[in-house]
Amino acid sequence: MNDYGYKVCYKKYGEKHLKVYLVTNRYDGALWNVRWYETHSPPDRKTGKPIENVSWLVIPIKTYLEYKRRWRDCPFSP
Numbered sequence: 738m739n740d741y742g743y744k745v746c747y748k749k750y751g752e753k754h755l756k757v758y759l760v761t762n763r764y765d766g767a768l769w770n771v772r773w774y775e776t777h778s779p780p781d782r783k784t785g786k787p788i789e790n791v792s793w794l795v796i797p798i799k800t801y802l803e804y805k806r807r808w809r810d811c812p813f814s815p
Contacts, residue, residue, distance in 0.1 A: 739764070739797045739798065739799075741797070741798035741799070741800075741801070741803070741804035742760055742761060742762045742797075742798045742804065742807070742808070743760070743761055743762075743763070743764055743767040743795050743796065743797055743798065744757045744759070744760055744767075744795070744796045744797075744798060744807065745757070745758050745759040745760075745761065745767050745770050745771060745774075745793065745794075745795055746758060746793070746794045746795075746796055747774075747788060747791040747792065747793050747794070748791060748792050748794065749790060749791050750790050750791065750792065755794070755796075757807075758774075758779070758782075758788075760798070760807045760808065764795070767795040768795060771793040771794075771795055774788075774793050775793060
């Protein structure tokens with residue numbers, strides 16, 4: 738169990754850079770989101786175009802500092 742939460746990230750094929758799309762408390766919720774995004778392309782937050790040709794990853798938040806930064810603007814944070 739991870740105390741800090743999980744990041745749902747995506748990486749375009751052929752690139753090394755990861756982009757965080759979603760932060761969640763539960764691992765099973767993160768896996769559900771990844772399965773949904775693989776079949777239903779979500780929109781990019783800036784352009785509104787569907788995010789396609791990417792691989793989705795679930796990465797745990799490992800440090801307290803990253804936890805505080807990721808959950809800073811979250812309206813339902815603990």
